[in-house]
Amino acid sequence: xxxxxxxxxxxxxxxxxxxxxxxxxxxxxxxxxxxxxxxxxxxxxxxxxxxxxxxxxxxxxxxxxxxxxxxxxxxxxxxxxxxxxxxxxxxxxxxxxxxxxxxxxxxxxxxxxxxxxxxxxxxxxxxxxxxxxxxxxxxxxxxxxxxxxxxxxxxxxxxxxxxxxxxxxxxxxxxxxxxxxxxxxxxxxxxxxxxxxxxxxxxxxxxxxxxxxxxxxxxxxxxxxxxxxxxxxxxxxxxxxxxxxxxxxxxxxxxxxxxxxxxxxxxxxxxxxxxxxxxxxxxxxxxxxxxxxxxxxxxxxxxxxxxxxxxxxxxxxxx
Amino acid sequence: xxxxxxxxxxxxxxxxxxxxxxxxxxxxxxxxxxxxxxxxxxxxxxxxxxxxxxxxxxxxxxxxxxxxxxxxxxxxxxxxxxxxxxxxxxxxxxxxxxxxxxxxxxxxxxxxxxxxxxxxxxxxxxxxxxxxxxxxxxxxxxxxxxxxxxxxxxxxxxxxxxxxxxxxxxxxxxxxxxxxxxxxxxxxxxxxxxxxxxxxxxxxxxxxxxxxxxxxxxxxxxxxxxxxxxxxxxxxxxxxxxxxxxxxxxxxxxxxxxxxxxxxxxxxxxxxxxxxxxxxxxxxxxxxxxxxxxxx
Ligand SMILES: [Zn+2]
Numbered sequence: 040x041x042x043x044x045x046x047x048x049x050x051x052x053x054x055x056x057x058x059x060x061x062x063x064x065x066x067x068x069x070x071x072x073x074x075x076x077x078x079x080x081x082x083x084x085x086x087x088x089x090x091x092x093x094x095x096x097x098x099x100x101x102x103x104x105x106x107x108x109x110x111x112x113x114x115x116x117x118x119x120x121x122x123x124x125x126x127x128x129x130x131x132x133x134x135x136x137x138x139x140x141x142x143x144x145x146x147x148x149x150x151x152x153x154x155x156x157x158x159x160x161x162x163x164x165x166x167x168x169x170x171x172x173x174x175x176x177x178x179x180x181x182x183x184x185x186x187x188x189x190x191x192x193x194x195x196x197x198x199x200x201x202x203x204x205x206x207x208x209x210x211x212x213x214x215x216x217x218x219x220x221x222x223x224x225x226x227x228x229x230x231x232x233x234x235x236x237x238x239x240x241x242x243x244x245x246x247x248x249x250x251x252x253x254x255x256x257x258x259x260x261x262x263x264x265x266x267x268x269x270x271x272x273x274x275x276x277x278x279x280x281x282x283x284x285x286x287x288x289x290x291x292x293x294x295x296x297x298x299x300x301x302x303x304x305x306x307x308x309x310x311x312x313x314x315x316x317x318x319x320x321x322x323x324x325x326x327x328x329x330x331x332x333x334x335x336x337x338x339x340x341x342x343x344x345x346x347x348x349x350x351x352x353x354x355x356x357x358x
Numbered sequence: 359x360x361x362x363x364x365x366x367x368x369x370x371x372x373x374x375x376x377x378x379x380x381x382x383x384x385x386x387x388x389x390x391x392x393x394x395x396x397x398x399x400x401x402x403x404x405x406x407x408x409x410x411x412x413x414x415x416x417x418x419x420x421x422x423x424x425x426x427x428x429x430x431x432x433x434x435x436x437x438x439x440x441x442x443x444x445x446x447x448x449x450x451x452x453x454x455x456x457x458x459x460x461x462x463x464x465x466x467x468x469x470x471x472x473x474x475x476x477x478x479x480x481x482x483x484x485x486x487x488x489x490x491x492x493x494x495x496x497x498x499x500x501x502x503x504x505x506x507x508x509x510x511x512x513x514x515x516x517x518x519x520x521x522x523x524x525x526x527x528x529x530x531x532x533x534x535x536x537x538x539x540x541x542x543x544x545x546x547x548x549x550x551x552x553x554x555x556x557x558x559x560x561x562x563x564x565x566x567x568x569x570x571x572x573x574x575x576x577x578x579x580x581x582x583x584x585x586x587x588x589x590x591x592x593x594x595x596x597x598x599x600x601x602x603x604x605x606x607x608x609x610x611x612x613x614x615x616x617x618x619x620x621x622x623x624x625x626x627x628x629x630x631x632x633x634x635x636x637x638x639x640x641x642x643x644x645x646x647x648x649x650x651x652x653x654x
Contacts, residue, residue: 200568200587200588202587202588202592202593202596203588203593203596203597204593204597204601204602204605206587206588207586207587207588207593207605207606208610208614209614210572210614210615210616211568211586211587211588212567212568212571212572212585212586212587212616213572213616215568215569215587216537216541216567216568216569216570216571216572216573217572217573219537219538219541219542219568219569220541220542220544220545220548220573221545223538223541223542223545224542224545224546224549239525239534239565240534240537240564240565240568240569240587243534243535243537243538244568246538247538247541247542259531260530260531260534261525261527261529261530261531261533261534261565262525262527262530267527270527271447271448271527272447272448284443284445284446284447284530285443285527285530285531286443286530286531287530287531292531295442295443295531295532297531297532297535343542344542344543344545344546347535347538347539347542348503348539348542348543350496350532350535350536350538350539351495351496351499351500351529351532351535351536351539352440352442352496352532353437353438353439353440353496353497353500354437354438354439354440355434355436355437355438356436356437356438356465
């Protein structure tokens with residue numbers, strides 16, 4: 040397990056623990072007391088570190104290389120997943136995956152951005168950056184769910200929509216815009232979860248729904264801290280500061296009424312205990328489906344649009 | 359709400375003084391460098407007399423161009439932005455806004471109004487690039503959303519004139535959600551069968567392109583306008599080479615199927631009116647339906 044820079048104190052304790060275990064295994068000295076003390080200390084150190092994470096530290100966690108990705112969640116939470124492919128127009132975008140699956144006995148459409156785990160895989164998935172055909176693929180899947188009256192779950196995890204010649208030629212702007220419009224009037228429940236990075240239009244492109252949730256250590260904003268830093272301070276060195284001012288954490292987003300709820304992660308982050316993360320998320324999704332299942336299409340759509348209509352703060356000056 | 363009677367000469371003089379020619383007499387085209395009398399250039403709708411370069415103009419000029427006799431009723435004229443994130447970079451966001459207000463004479467980066475265009479009612483929202491690069495924060499999103507609501511309530515066509523560098527960073531996720539807000543309102547407008555025109559001008563990029571700018575029943579662009587999602591600089595850095603000539607320009611978008619047609623600014627009003635007249639007059643439609651039946 041790769042530890043992040045702010046987890047350094049844990050790393051040292053881990054090394055001590057490793058040594059103690061080795062000595063114990065050799066059978067010469069009984070180290071069981073030391074081992075249990077170290078284990079307790081690791082737990083409490085981790086608790087202390089995780090109690091007060093900065094915005095930037097949460098961004099780091101959201102990008103942790105061991106963090107579960109969309110397909111991990113699908114495999115961990117659902118059964119009978121049938122993966123579907125293609126936008127029926129130009130191809131199959133590997134940065135978006137999805138299909139029908141069952142959450143226990145509830146059939147759903149589940150889709151999301153997909154990142155890669157190793158160098159080759161990361162390239163294959165284009166680092167989770169979808170092209171226009173990815174957004175159109177997602178829309179096709181969502182329309183299928185609407186046709187067959189199944190709830191839609193979207194898992195958001197992208198550093199942004201793909202910037203490039205082909206993306207522009209094929210209408211990246213139009214593809215995202217179309218999804219925003221179409222998703223706002225889907226006749227079935229739509230539940231959107233930020234499971235990692237929620238960068239800008241690339242994230243929102245599959246992010247319009249009846250319930251918007253963020254896992255605890257994820258971020259969602261109009262721009263990444265690095266890009267924000269480079270625009271405002273002409274350097275990437277202010278990414279920590281940018282992460283603070285953007286108010287991009289799950290708690291900030293909830294406080295600003297831009298999302299509906301925050302879903303707790305296991306101590307140390309989702310990657311520290313994926314199984315328990317899958318279980319928690321599955322429970323939460325089922326809860327949300329239950330909340331929405333008795334609403335008519337009209338109620339869903341009007342409440343969904345109302346929710347987004349209320350986002351924002353302004354004042355009306357009287358002159 | 360009040361009626362603004364705009365005297366054409368008054369506006370033109372004011373604009374050219376402020377924007378193009380300190381001495382008020384000559385305008386030099388940044389494209390072809392040809393000097394021309396400011397009054398001719400302004401009378402030509404701020405388009406170069408020599409090469410047709412469309413100079414960037416704002417809501418004052420566009421309202422004057424599209425509304426009959428430059429007469430309109432402004433909607434939500436007093437809406438101003440708040441500072442929900444208490445955003446501070448090199449200066450606090452409220453100070454940045456105050457500066458922009460002073461410099462541009464505007465309250466934010468979009469104005470909305472209703473009035474008549476060639477005798478037919480229309481709602482127009484127009485973005486102003488001179489206010490923080492036409493960036494979309496809550497005020498821009500909310501004003502456009504309400505302009506669309508106005509169109510729905512009164513069953514009149516909506517046109518948005520886009521000109522924006524994208525979302526406003528100082529309102530972070532609030533800005534982002536304006537994309538969803540405006541697109542959702544357009545979904546309702548579409549369900550009501552009311553026409554929506556996106557009139558794209560130079561430049562239209564980022565979150566504006568990825569929301570209402572690309573959702574027109576008709577996407578109509580001025581010549582040679584930069585229109586795209588990712589900015590050219592970002593793409594250049596990503597792919598590590600120069601971009602092809604004409605990339606992300608109006609003509610490129612027509613070629614790739616994202617813009618219906620390009621229109622010269624001086625012909626825009628009549629061409630859009632003509633288009634709307636063919637789709638909004640119900641009597642005409644039923645007549646043609648009848649003739650279709652007869653012919654069959
Ligand atoms: Zn010229």
